[in-house]
Amino acid sequence: MSPILYSFRRCPYAMRARLAIAISGQEVRLREIVLKHKPAELLAISPNKTIPVLQINEQAVLDESLEIMVWALSQHDPKQWINDSLQEMLLLIDNNDYEFKSWLDKYKYADRFPEYEQAYYRDQAEDFLMELESRLHKQTYLFADHITLADMAIFPFIRQFASVDKAWFEQSPYLRVQQWLMELVNDELFINCMKKYPTWLESGEDILFP
Numbered sequence: 740m741s742p743i744l745y746s747f748r749r750c751p752y753a754m755r756a757r758l759a760i761a762i763s764g765q766e767v768r769l770r771e772i773v774l775k776h777k778p779a780e781l782l783a784i785s786p787n788k789t790i791p792v793l794q795i796n797e798q799a800v801l802d803e804s805l806e807i808m809v810w811a812l813s814q815h816d817p818k819q820w821i822n823d824s825l826q827e828m829l830l831l832i833d834n835n836d837y838e839f840k841s842w843l844d845k846y847k848y849a850d851r852f853p854e855y856e857q858a859y860y861r862d863q864a865e866d867f868l869m870e871l872e873s874r875l876h877k878q879t880y881l882f883a884d885h886i887t888l889a890d891m892a893i894f895p896f897i898r899q900f901a902s903v904d905k906a907w908f909e910q911s912p913y914l915r916v917q918q919w920l921m922e923l924v925n926d927e928l929f930i931n932c933m934k935k936y937p938t939w940l941e942s943g944e945d946i947l948f949p
């Protein structure tokens with residue numbers, strides 16, 4: 740039986756897990772969930788209680804999106820998403836997941852963080868955009884002239900950042916980041932990973948993915 744992936748379409752962590760699974764061609768049974776109503780089967784296997792979760796078999800469960808990406812790519816990595824820069828990539832992804840993500844949440848939900856204006860949170864998040872912009876001046880993607888793990892682990896979060904205030908993002912000085920994001924969101928791989936499915940609790944049916 741193929742592994743089970745508990746996923747939530749709009750979650751950026753689940754997006755990156757689906758992207759790596761899709762490129763690796765590893766077939767999984769996708770169970771779409773909603774965060775407010777997690778199935779008991781998921782809660783039983785995942786102490787983290789976050790999405791995504793990959794149940795490889797009875798014994799092996801991965802409940803971190805990055806672990807799922809690395810697992811999929813260790814099965815098959817046809818486009819060399821993992822290369823010699825892996826350690827450096829993991830540092831940048833870490834920066835995304837902790838520092839940038841925390842400013843992104845405050846920027847996105849600024850009304851819940853009234854200590855500062857929304858623009859203050861955006862300014863803080865911009866440090867990370869500057870770093871990406873400078874990398875994209877050196878090569879087409881963050882670590883090479885082809886897509887790597889880092890691009891795919893990070894862009895779903897930049898997509899979220901861009902959509903908070905589209906007009907601001909489009910007039911911002913991050914021209915390379917804008918171009919990079921546009922390419923990745925229009926890529927067939929991403930479009931396929933964003934298909935809508937009924938929730939597993941509604942349909943009771945696993946969806947074979949990709």
Ligand SMILES: N[C@@H](CCC(=O)N[C@@H](CS)C(=O)NCC(=O)O)C(=O)O
Pocket residue numbers: 749750751752753774775788789790791802803804805
């Ligand atoms: N470190 C985790 C974070 C995953 C995460 O925070 N996912 C969010 C959804 S985007 C979640 O499940 N939140 C729990 C909830 O809202 O109940 C990972 O990389 O997989």
